[in-house]
Amino acid sequence: MSEVVPLVDAHDTSLFGSKAVGLGQALRDGLPVPPGIALAGPVVDAVAGRDEQAIERVVQSVRPLGGPLAVRSSAVDEDGADASFAGQHLTLLNVPGVNELTSALNEIWWSANSDSAITYRQRVGLFTRPSVGVVVQRLVDPETAGVMFTQNPITGAHERVIEASWGLGEAVVAGRVIPDHYRVGDTGEVLERVPGRKDVAFRSLPAGGTVEEQVAPELVESLCLDDEELAELSRLADRCETVYGPARDVEWAIADGTLYLLQCRAVTRAGT
Amino acid sequence: MQSGDEGRDVTAGAPVEVLHRVPLFADLDDEELGRIASVFKERRFPAGETVIQQGSGAAAFFVIDSGEATVTVGEEVRRVLTAGDYFGEMALIDAGTRTATVVASTELVCAGVTFWDFRPIVEENGVIGWKLLQSLIGVYRLELRGEG
Numbered sequence: 001m002s003e004v005v006p007l008v009d010a011h012d013t014s015l016f017g018s019k020a021v022g023l024g025q026a027l028r029d030g031l032p033v034p035p036g037i038a039l040a041g042p043v044v045d046a047v048a049g050r051d052e053q054a055i056e057r058v059v060q061s062v063r064p065l066g067g068p069l070a071v072r073s074s075a076v077d078e079d080g081a082d083a084s085f086a087g088q089h090l091t092l093l094n095v096p097g098v099n100e101l102t103s104a105l106n107e108i109w110w111s112a113n114s115d116s117a118i119t120y121r122q123r124v125g126l127f128t129r130p131s132v133g134v135v136v137q138r139l140v141d142p143e144t145a146g147v148m149f150t151q152n153p154i155t156g157a158h159e160r161v162i163e164a165s166w167g168l169g170e171a172v173v174a175g176r177v178i179p180d181h182y183r184v185g186d187t188g189e190v191l192e193r194v195p196g197r198k199d200v201a202f203r204s205l206p207a208g209g210t211v212e213e214q215v216a217p218e219l220v221e222s223l224c225l226d227d228e229e230l231a232e233l234s235r236l237a238d239r240c241e242t243v244y245g246p247a248r249d250v251e252w253a254i255a256d257g258t259l260y261l262l263q264c265r266a267v268t269r270a271g272t
Numbered sequence: 273m274q275s276g277d278e279g280r281d282v283t284a285g286a287p288v289e290v291l292h293r294v295p296l297f298a299d300l301d302d303e304e305l306g307r308i309a310s311v312f313k314e315r316r317f318p319a320g321e322t323v324i325q326q327g328s329g330a331a332a333f334f335v336i337d338s339g340e341a342t343v344t345v346g347e348e349v350r351r352v353l354t355a356g357d358y359f360g361e362m363a364l365i366d367a368g369t370r371t372a373t374v375v376a377s378t379e380l381v382c383a384g385v386t387f388w389d390f391r392p393i394v395e396e397n398g399v400i401g402w403k404l405l406q407s408l409i410g411v412y413r414l415e416l417r418g419e420g
Contacts, residue, residue, distance in 0.1 A: 049313050103316075110315050113386045118367065119329030129388035 003040035004061045007135060010038035017041070017074030017133035019263065022244070026261055029243045032236070033261050034070075036137030037061050039105070041076055044134050047102055048109035058105070059098045065138045067097035068204060071104045072263075074133040075112055089117065089132060093168060094139055094204040101136070108134055140260050141204050142253035144224045145169035146179055150237040150248040153267055159191060160184040160237045164225050166215055167201030169251055169262065176200055176212065180223055184234045195221045232259050240264050290335045295411050296361050299403040307393055307400075312383040317341075317376040326373040330363030332384040339380035344373045352377070364390045365408075 003015065010016040010024035020038040027033050039047075039058060046054035062069070073089035090111035095104045111117065112132040121130065146164035153161065163179040165171045172179045178196040185191050199220050202210045225233070233252065236259060240248045244264055251263040291297045291305045300308070315334070317323050323341060324330070335358045343350045343359070350372065353359060359374055367387040394401045 049311070106314060107316075109313065110384075113331055113388070115324055115328045115331050115370065118331035118387075122329055122367075 003043040004057055005038050007033070007036040007038050007137070012040075014076055015040040015042075015133065017076050017131075018265070019072060019074035020133050020135045021074075022264060023135060023261075026240075026243060026264060029239070031239055031243065031261050031264075032259055034137045034140055036065065036135055038074070039134040039136065041131030041133050044105050044109055044132055048106040050102070055102055059101065062101060062136050063098050065136065067095070068139040068208065069095040069097065069101070069104075070135075070137045070139045071095050071101070071108065072135045072137070073108045073111065074135050076131040076133065093170070094208055094210050096208040100208060105134060108132060139204060140253045140255045140262070142168060142255040142260075144229075145251075145253035145262075146172045148233055148237060148250040148252060149267060150241050150250065151246060151267070152183070153249075158186055160234050162225070162230065162233055163196075165196065165198045165201065166219060166224055167203050167213070168210060169253055170202045170210065171198070171200060171212075173251070176202075180225065182225065182230060184230055188231055188234050190227065190230055193223060195223050197221060198224065229254060229259070236261060290356060290358060294358060294361055296364070296404060296407050298407050298410070300400060304397070304400050304403070307397070308385065308390065311389040311393070312385045315382045315384045317380040317382070319376055319378050319380075321376050321380075323374040323376055323380065323382075324360055324370045324372070326370050328370050330360060330367055330370050330387075332386045333361045333364050333390070334359055334382040334384045337381040337383055339376060339378045341374050341380055342377050344375070345371070363387055365404075 007020065007024050008027040010020040013021045016038045023033050024038060043054050043058065047058055070091070070093050072091040075089050090108045092104045092107065095101060109132055112130040117130065144164055144166060146162065146169055149161040151157065152159050160183065162182040162184065163172050164182070165177045165179045171177045177198045177200060179198065180196045181192070181194040183191040197220060199215055200212050201215050203213050205211050236252065237250065240250055240261070247267045248264050249267045250261065253260045253262055288302060288305045288309045291309060297305060323334070326345065336353055336355050338355050341353045343353060353374065362368065364385070364387055394404065
C-alpha cells in the first residue's frame with residue numbers, strides 16, 4: 001500500500017491517522033474539504049530523517065497542489081477514544097511551497113516526539129512509539145473562520161453552536177479573541193447571536209507563516225456571519241452528522257464566499 | 273550519574289565523533305556508533321525557546337550542531353552549551369524526567385535521537401546492550417568514588 005496518497009484515498013487510520021482518514025471520508029462523501037495529500041507515518045519519519053527518496057516522492061505528489069500549504073499532523077491514536085492529542089502535535093499554516101515542506105515535516109515529527117508529547121503519552125497510558133501522519137492541503141485564506149459543535153456541548157441540545165471570528169480560525173482555536181457566538185436550531189432558525197470582541201485576526205504572510213493583525217475598529221464587535229452563512233453552516237453540520245455520526249466538533253472557514261470543512265472530529269470532553 | 277541534562281563539552285563534528293565522547297557510549301566501536309548515529313534527526317529551535325524543561329518527561333538526547341544554549345538547574349545558571357556539546361542522554365535509557373532546563377540563547381541546530389528510536393537498536397543488538405551496561409557501571413563506580 002502506498003504511503004503517499006491523495007487525501008480522498010486515505011482509508012487506513014493505522015497508517016495515515018484519524019484526521020487524514022476523516023477528511024478523506026469527508027471528500028468521498030462530497031463534503032467541501034480542500035483537496036490534499038495524505039502522508040503515512042513511516043514516510044513522515046523518513047522525510048524528517050532527510051531520506052532523499054522519501055523527500056522526492058512527497059515533493060512530486062504535493063507539487064500539483066501549488067501553494068501556500070497547510071501542513072497538519074494526523075497522528076495515529078490522535079483524537080481517538082482514549083486520548084486527544086489536541087495541542088500536542090503541530091499544525092503549520094502557510095508553508096510557502098514544496099521547498100519548505102521537508103522542514104515542516106521535520107517540525108511536525110518532532111512535535112510528536114517532544115518532551116511534552118511524551119509526557120502526555122505516558123500520562124494517558126500510551127507507551128508505544130509515536131507515529132505521526134500528515135495532511136498537506138492548499139491553504140484556505142479565509143475572510144471568516146471558526147468552530148462549530150453540531151450539538152450543544154454544554155446542554156446536549158440538538159442545536160448548532162458556532163463560534164466565529166475574522167481571518168484564520170487560529171484566533172478562535174487559540175483563544176486570542178472573544179468570538180461571535182451563535183446558536184442555530186434544528187430547523188435552521190437562529191436562536192442566539194452574540195457579537196464577540198474580535199480585535200485581532202490571523203492572516204497569512206506571503207513569505208510563509210502567519211501574523212496577528214489588528215482588526216479595523218468598526219469590525220471588532222460586528223457580527224462576522226450573516227443568516228445565509230449560518231444556514232450554510234447548519235447544512236454542513238447536518239451533512240457531517242450524516243457522515244460521521246452525532247456530536248461533532250467542526251473546524252470551518254469561508255474563503256471567497258465558499259464554505260470549507262477543515263476538520264471534523266468527535267467532541268472530546270475534559271476529564272474523559 | 274556523571275552526566276545528564278547539564279551537558280558535557282565535546283569536540284564539534286559528525287555525530288559519530290561526538291558520540292565517542294559521551295560516557296554512556298564510551299565502549300562502543302565506530303560501527304555500533306554509526307548504527308546509533310543513523311537514527312538521529314535534525315531539530316531546530318529558535319532563540320529563546322525552551323529545549324528541555326527540568327522536571328518534564330524526557331524524550332530525546334541531543335548533540336548541538338550550531339548555536340548556543342544555556343543550562344539552568346532551578347534558578348542557577350550552570351553553563352553555556354555550544355557546537356559539539358550534548359545533553360539529555362539519560363533519556364535514552366529510562367525516558368525519566370529532565371534534571372536541568374536548557375534554553376536556546378541563539379538559533380540552535382541539534383541532532384537528536386529519541387528513546388523510541390534508540391531502544392530497538394539496543395534490543396536487537398546484545399553486544400551494544402552489554403557495552404552500555406558496562407559503561408553505566410563505570411559511571412556509577414566513579415560516582416561512588418566521588419569522581420563523577
